[in-house]
Amino acid sequence: MQNLGRVAIVGGGVAGLTLALALKRAGFHCSIYEKHRLTDEGSFQKRASGFTLWSYAIARLIEWGVDLRDVGIELEQTEIRNQNGELIALMPVGDASRKFGAPSYEIRRGDLLAAILAELPPETLKTDHTCSGIREHADSVELQFASGKRVQADLVIGADGIHSAVRKQVAGDVPLRYSGYSGASGVTRCTHPDLPPQTHVDVWGRGGKAGMADVGDGNIRWYLTWKGSAESPKSLDEILARLEKWYAPVHAVVSTTPKEEIIQHSYYDIAPLREWVRGNSVLLGDAAHATTPFAAMGANMAIEDAWELATAFAETRSVREALQKFENSRKKRTEEIVRHGRRMSRLTQLHSPIAAWLRDQAFSHMPEKEMEKVAVAMAAGE
């Protein structure tokens, strides 16, 4: 296609910003409407402290020209430990990523968004725009904002995350599914002898888990989960008391994080939607296929979505054809990953001590070759 007309992306998170960049590379213009204001650090919000981005997603960012030199850290290995800290498996991510041809990264969310924004024309992003809904007309789509403002577009992309306002008009009312787990995340300046550089340490506990990773510049990003209702956030004292018998670095990273910088989460996903496309509107990223963080794939999927959608626009002759091609190429794959996230949620947080012991035994006796295969599959996004 030569021209997409007026393209409006709702949401300037990973999906929205990477799509804008992919469109720019394909020669298309767009506007992004983001509800948050830009902070001095060039970021809008702190919904997550950061991500693991696998080789296949990093390869796309590099292809689009994102400068990752001062952002995050190349990941060499993932240690999987039990609650007491015993090593039960080691995933050679660095070797697998080199085989794929691009590194995997541990990266802070704000740093990633700022690096992508630096590649976009400044007028692309319109902050402080909370979309309240869209209305399809015969030959255009109207965006409605909480401020009362209205904008006409030829194509609308709902990249507004798990609580998407655009989704209702595209796919109807879709209830979120609570995973049974809540948690917290943060970033701290902390060194610990058991947290090696370029390493992600995953701690599979009983009824919860933790993850900690070097994200560069002496910072560690971490997250925690625990079983419980979605409405009962824990105080910092309760969190720390719960961690006293856990592998020591987990307590260390939480206790050195400034209290006001700890983010509380309730982990949800959504059931497969009937459709992602209605008329000239389409859903992307978590808005289309939100998953729990237990598979470490949500941001990776958002980047892959952006690549597929921009490619579909470049390779087809009409917007409707491109949107259908995009949905056909991504829907089944992302639904499988959402199911995988649910399986990983059960496996990594087994409540029964006997089941957890059996799991740890099985993993600690797994041949190295099997962990290499897992690492290769993660790096390649398979």
Ligand SMILES: Cc1cc2nc3c(=O)[nH]c(=O)nc-3n(C[C@H](O)[C@H](O)[C@H](O)COP(=O)(O)OP(=O)(O)OC[C@H]3O[C@@H](n4cnc5c(N)ncnc54)[C@H](O)[C@@H]3O)c2cc1C
């Ligand atoms: C603790 C934790 C750890 C995680 N770890 C990983 C990991 O290791 N690897 C991985 O791949 N994924 C991980 N994820 C998941 C990942 O964060 C998400 O899947 C990813 O951010 C989805 O990107 P998105 O752009 O679709 O949505 P979001 O990142 O949620 O972005 C949506 C954007 O839309 C904006 N917005 C929302 N509503 C409106 C509105 N009405 N109008 C305008 N703008 C709006 C928001 O402000 C936001 O900027 C993790 C998540 C959590 C919570």
